[in-house]
Amino acid sequence: MSMIKSLFAKCAGFSGGIISGNSEFPQFLILGLERSGKTTLLYRLKIGSGWQDIKADMERMRQPNEDGKVEDPGYHYEELSRFFSVGVWEVPGTEAMRHLWKLFYHSIKIHCVIFVVDGAESEDRIDVAKRHLHVLMNEAELRNTCFCVVINQRLDDKLNPVYDEKEDVLKYKLGLHELHPSIDWRTKHFIINILELKGESDKEWAQVMMFAKEILSSGKGFGLKL
Numbered sequence: 001m002s003m004i005k006s007l008f009a010k011c012a013g014f015s016g017g018i019i020s021g022n023s024e025f026p027q028f029l030i031l032g033l034e035r036s037g038k039t040t041l042l043y044r045l046k047i048g049s050g051w052q053d054i055k056a057d058m059e060r061m062r063q064p065n066e067d068g069k070v071e072d073p074g075y076h077y078e079e080l081s082r083f084f085s086v087g088v089w090e091v092p093g094t095e096a097m098r099h100l101w102k103l104f105y106h107s108i109k110i111h112c113v114i115f116v117v118d119g120a121e122s123e124d125r126i127d128v129a130k131r132h133l134h135v136l137m138n139e140a141e142l143r144n145t146c147f148c149v150v151i152n153q154r155l156d157d158k159l160n161p162v163y164d165e166k167e168d169v170l171k172y173k174l175g176l177h178e179l180h181p182s183i184d185w186r187t188k189h190f191i192i193n194i195l196e197l198k199g200e201s202d203k204e205w206a207q208v209m210m211f212a213k214e215i216l217s218s219g220k221g222f223g224l225k226l
């Protein structure tokens with residue numbers, strides 16, 4: 001708890017536990033189960049394909065070094081500015097860390113949740129992801145929040161079948177076809193091969209940002225001027 005509070009304190013605009021209007025731009029929160037591709041997404045957006053060994057590096061950062069410490073701090077904060085300026089928080093999705101997700105959206109006003117699901121995920125884990133996603137969608141603090149569900153297609157992955165865009169089974173398995181109207185209008189899913197994203201300007205990502213802009217600007221929600 002204190003670890004996260006001190007992290008928030010580092011963020012510009014922190015005042016009395018709530019980052020709101022004076023943080024000046026919308027805050028996004030990337031969530032999803034562990035290994036769905038969240039950190040890869042954040043850094044593909046931030047630095048594009050310039051980080052060539054990202055896959056090997058992500059694996060290495062998960063392993064303890066000689067001192068027994070894990071290099072990846074787990075959570076990350078970056079700012080993006082291609083379409084409109086946003087602050088992006090990315091939090092681990094391990095079982096333990098899922099308990100802490102709420103601390104983020106209780107302490108920070110979150111305008112958009114990017115929920116990442118591995119397209120090659122097992123049935124059991126899809127159910128777990130679905131459960132968490134629907135809890136989030138029904139949280140009071142997130143009642144105006146835009147939800148972008150990103151299905152990580154893993155086109156390059158020889159070990160797993162490629163996610164079939166036409167059948168799009170995760171739309172149903174995640175219950176995205178039967179959302180309450182109060183949630184449906186601010187929710188959309190996108191099928192993206194995260195590892196191939198070439199930075200913020202990538203057209204796959206542009207679709208996510210255009211949808212988020214529409215929802216965040218809507219008078220039904222935050223009514224932001226972006």
Ligand SMILES: Nc1nc2c(ncn2[C@@H]2O[C@H](COP(=O)(O)OP(=O)(O)O)[C@@H](O)[C@H]2O)c(=O)[nH]1
Pocket residue numbers: 032033034035036037038039040041054055056058059093152153154155156157193194195196
């Ligand atoms: N083959 C392949 N691997 C991916 C893709 N996206 C993520 N990964 C790998 O899957 C692992 C988990 O990704 P990571 O971003 O660390 O997941 P996180 O736990 O959700 O942050 C890493 O080794 C990534 O390099 C993808 O599109 N294709």
Ligand SMILES: [Mg+2]
Pocket residue numbers: 038039040074091092
């Ligand atoms: Mg991660």
